[in-house]
């Protein structure tokens with residue numbers, strides 16, 4: 001199986017040690033399951049790797065855009081993880097969970113004045129400013145409040161991470177950040193250092209997501225540290241923090257490699273230490289922002305199969321009771337997923353089909369070229385693996401479909417609702 005929390009016994013699929021067909025019956029479908037133990041294990045793996053390879057001068061921040069709901073911030077708080085947020089909505093949710101915003105880094109390429117005001121009012125720890133206009137707006141709000149606000153600057157190191165084009169973000173031609181190559185990174189650094197109510201805490205980059213390519217983070221670290229050294233020499237400014245963003249990939253299909261976080265962090269730490277020695281600079285405090293690799297494999301989505309359509313000479317279609325509304329990733333990126341028929345795990349999977357959703361949209365596809373048992377039919381439970389990241393958080397109500405609930409699994413036996421299923425009344429809540 002693609003992850004060690006997925007098993008099969010007596011023809012049934014188990015996730016986090018629990019029979020998912022029974023869970024589908026109890027909670028109905030579509031249904032998001034999340035393995036709380038796996039989320040905590042992943043946090044601990046990052047925390048231990050950072051401690052081991054960087055010592056106290058480092059911290060992983062959970063990129064909460066991957067999965068943002070109250071319970072996840074409670075878990076991050078309990079695990080001692082920092083967080084990255086990208087909107088006032090994520091900040092509000094973190095606050096509802098009692099998360100200390102002083103540990104939060106506020107990203108986004110376009111923070112509104114209202115975002116800046118709201119987050120400062122609630123004591124945001126750090127802004128990761130994207131551009132000069134944001135620095136001006138942060139300076140103005142900080143001056144109004146009579147405080148000195150900590151910020152980092154998002155830079156683009158000019159690296160191609162070899163992932164889906166739509167989720168590559170570290171190239172010079174990007175809506176995010178200021179490019180080192182064009183000199184804009186230096187300009188914004190000088191500008192920020194001249195602001196009386198802004199304290200520059202360092203630099204940030206994020207090269208992309210679902211990254212497996214060798215040494216991408218090491219190369220980013222070297223470019224960023226060379227910039228740090230350059231700013232020390234030119235402006236007399238030594239950055240206290242360096243944040244290398246998120247991006248480690250997870251296994252969606254058998255052909256995806258398995259990334260060992262401890263090994264990856266060790267390699268990045270090694271590159272950082274060697275580069276700092278070569279440049280004769282002190283190692284800044286290092287941060288990374290894993291999102292997908294914390295929650296991706298901790299998720300599974302369950303659907304009930306409806307129509308099975310066989311078109312002789314063409315394709316076979318298996319329709320399920322959710323679709324691009326709860327998982328838009330195939331529609332957006334042609335992303336890969338593993339689909340399993342949860343209640344027929346002992347049957348040979350030799351029926352090739354496209355698993356499609358129920359929306360009025362031909363592109364409403366979960367996955368193509370899926371192999372399921374030939375007996376697949378109405379009422380079967382279809383599981384899509386590795387849906388913990390960027391599924392619930394990117395869900396929509398297209399066609400007025402209510403968002404599924406999130407049921408958390410823990411300890412091999414317990415399950416509880418972390419997010420309720422939306423009702424039809426919820427859909428009309430704001431209608432006048």
Ligand SMILES: Cc1ncc(COP(=O)(O)O)c(C=O)c1O
Pocket residue numbers: 063066084107169206208209210245246247248289290291292293389
């Ligand atoms: C700035 C930033 N940090 C962290 C992440 C998290 O990335 P991932 O979920 O791939 O670890 C993202 C998303 O790609 C991001 O844009």
Ligand SMILES: N[C@@H](CCCC[NH3+])C(=O)O
Pocket residue numbers: 065167169209210329389390
């Ligand atoms: N939403 C993307 C990840 C990138 C988002 C953050 N920059 C995905 O589903 O793969």
